[in-house]
Amino acid sequence: MITGEIKSKIDSIWNTMWSGGISNPMSVIEQLTYLLFIKRLDELHTLKERKAARTGKPIEEPIFGPGQDGLRWSRFKETAPEQMFATVRDEVFPFIKTLGSQREDDGQGGSTYTHHMRDALFMMPAPRVLANVVDQLDDIDMADADTRGDLYEYMLGKIASAGQNGQFRTPRHIINLMVDMTAPTPLDVICDPACGTAGFLIAASESLRTHHGDAIYRNAKARRRFNDHTFHGYDFDSTMLRIGSMNMLLHGVENPDIRYRDSLAEGASGATGDDAGKYSLILANPPFAGSLDYESTAKDLQRIVKTKKTELLFLALFLRLMQTGGRAAVIVPDGVLFGSSNAHKTLRTLLVEEQKLDAIVSMPSGVFKPYAGVSTAILFFTRTDSGGTDTVWFYDMRADGFSLDDKRAPQPDKSDLPDILARWRNREAEADRPRTAQSFCVPKAEIAANDYDLSISRYKEVEYEAIAYDPPQVILARLAELEAEITDGQRALEGMLA
CATH class of the missing domain: 3.40.50.150 (Vaccinia Virus protein VP39)
Known part of the structure; x- marks a missing residue:
């Protein structure tokens, strides 16, 4: 399950985007998902680089090609807000929209991912909002599959209509x-x-x-x-x-x-x-x-x-x-x-x-x-x-x-x-x-x-355990003893107050 620390981070990011002008909850989720996706692409490419360094072989199926190093999360996050905004809007976002399009060039019809991303919009309202969100997302480790899934679960749970739409x-x-x-x-x-x-x-x-x-x-x-x-x-x-x-x-x-x-x-x-x-x-x-x-x-x-x-x-x-x-x-x-x-x-x-x-x-x-x-x-x-x-x-x-x-x-x-x-x-x-x-x-x-x-x-059959109770006479005698103790205590208190 998602931890309280990650919940607080997502809440903070959510508030940043909300106050920055993205008022539709589904738009917030969508923009966060794009950024998480961009971050994860860089992490996957880094894993491929490390494997190549260990084996001494070329990187297998690299995500970022020659000249695309500046599109990586680890690179553009270090730039100034205005430059970061321009890079993500004009270069990184178009790049993720065309991932898989090489299949079209190969005569394979393209991927469904490419088809769905054609209508995706970059809606971050300002450089300061993007820089703030990137800084906060950078602290979240996306390597664990459970973390990625739980992030979606928690974000979707923030939509008031989630229970009605079934989108949880x-x-x-x-x-x-x-x-x-x-x-x-x-x-x-x-x-x-x-x-x-x-x-x-x-x-x-x-x-x-x-x-x-x-x-x-x-x-x-x-x-x-x-x-x-x-x-x-x-x-x-x-x-x-x-x-x-x-x-x-x-x-x-x-x-x-x-x-x-x-x-x-x-x-x-x-x-x-x-x-x-x-x-x-x-x-x-x-x-x-x-x-x-x-x-x-x-x-x-x-x-x-x-x-x-x-x-x-x-x-x-x-x-x-x-x-x-x-x-x-x-x-x-x-x-x-x-x-x-x-x-x-x-x-x-x-x-x-x-x-x-x-x-x-x-x-x-x-x-x-x-x-x-x-x-x-x-x-x-x-x-x-x-x-x-x-x-x-x-x-x-x-x-x-x-x-x-x-x-x-x-x-x-x-x-x-x-x-x-x-x-x-x-x-x-x-x-x-x-x-x-x-x-x-x-x-x-x-x-x-x-x-x-x-x-x-x-x-299903339910087993009921038989409980043995004392006879009524025994219970009544016990109650009489308790009542006598209460009476004696009351008299003792009255004597102390006299």
């Missing part, structure tokens, strides 16, 4: 849990249809590097598949697309498919056209704070489930986007698990009877604080179109390693996440676990008999 980052440890449980492989085609800052796609790319590094970098073809064809994300916020593209590029994915798309809208839905049945793994935390008009919602999704609720429509979308045999790990509000409307029941029946519902991890309501206090769960399912659900594995997550209040203070000794992953990987041993345990399996027939209710409370 899923906690990294929850993302990592979902990625570890789905275990991406080099053959996967991965999608997040509500990608935001691309946190799920980044975690999946890091998992692939850690566990399948030799395979994804085996040759030029494998490298091209990893960089160009593995990761796909949609969002309908242009700022989020730019931030997500920069985030992916910073994490070493050169050309992810990050596109503008209102995933649920008629005529633009990812469930139609070439994307239907395209993806083997979906990782998502879609917006679930609203409803849509029937007229504006994709008709192919309405054929799966007739509803206006976005959380149900996104589940229908995921099923349409998945390949047969494809798997998904998605976060849903608890209402999806037990809602009584026809749409809720239809979708749950579909997941259990026509697809393969693998698991439900129930999360405590504090996981998304301070941005939202809603109770949520993670659904794991596989598209089969022919059933396959025999039992559903339930886990009652009670702690995630952080306090469940608005402070979200680290509590590393209180985390169920390692146990969740270990038990998931050894699910065969879970079959005989009692219903009083944190994890257990429920047969499909029992779920069907309960009207496809998927809430863990429906199946």
Whole structure:
């Protein structure tokens, strides 16, 4: 989690930009992201230089070419405010907008990053504001991936409408849990249809590097598949697309498919056209704070489930986007698990009877604080179109390693996440676990008999410990003794005052 020191630094930078004339919170975030991106580029180039110095070989894929040394953060930060402003506005910013454009020169169509950056604007109002912000950002170490992600999370959390728009980052440890449980492989085609800052796609790319590094970098073809064809994300916020593209590029994915798309809208839905049945793994935390008009919602999704609720429509979308045999790990509000409307029941029946519902991890309501206090769960399912659900594995997550209040203070000794992953990987041993345990399996027939209710409370058994109380006569005698002591004490006080 982000530390108090970094929070105070970001608050100070935010106030500097606000007082300098950038009053739109999303504009503040966007400009800060550009500067953080520029800073990170210099850090990455420095790492390449150090590697080259150690090995005695030329720098591999240098970020800054000959004559571009002055564009580096470490160089222009030492210049006077007026010169720095001119350099960033006229040279550095155009440079970052064209990163990846060499792909167009190579006949490869250019990167999605370049496409999204074409409309980016440099909005720093004055040299003194830029110099002040650069000085403050220079103290923040961007080498750690968690720090970069937490910076985005904290900045997005400063937007008052974040809870309404769904534009807050899923906690990294929850993302990592979902990625570890789905275990991406080099053959996967991965999608997040509500990608935001691309946190799920980044975690999946890091998992692939850690566990399948030799395979994804085996040759030029494998490298091209990893960089160009593995990761796909949609969002309908242009700022989020730019931030997500920069985030992916910073994490070493050169050309992810990050596109503008209102995933649920008629005529633009990812469930139609070439994307239907395209993806083997979906990782998502879609917006679930609203409803849509029937007229504006994709008709192919309405054929799966007739509803206006976005959380149900996104589940229908995921099923349409998945390949047969494809798997998904998605976060849903608890209402999806037990809602009584026809749409809720239809979708749950579909997941259990026509697809393969693998698991439900129930999360405590504090996981998304301070941005939202809603109770949520993670659904794991596989598209089969022919059933396959025999039992559903339930886990009652009670702690995630952080306090469940608005402070979200680290509590590393209180985390169920390692146990969740270990038990998931050894699910065969879970079959005989009692219903009083944190994890257990429920047969499909029992779920069907309960009207496809998927809430863990429906199946979990609570153990009540019998407490032995003294007989009433003994309790009354004890009360009489206490009353006598009080009376004696009162008389003693009265005697002292006489």
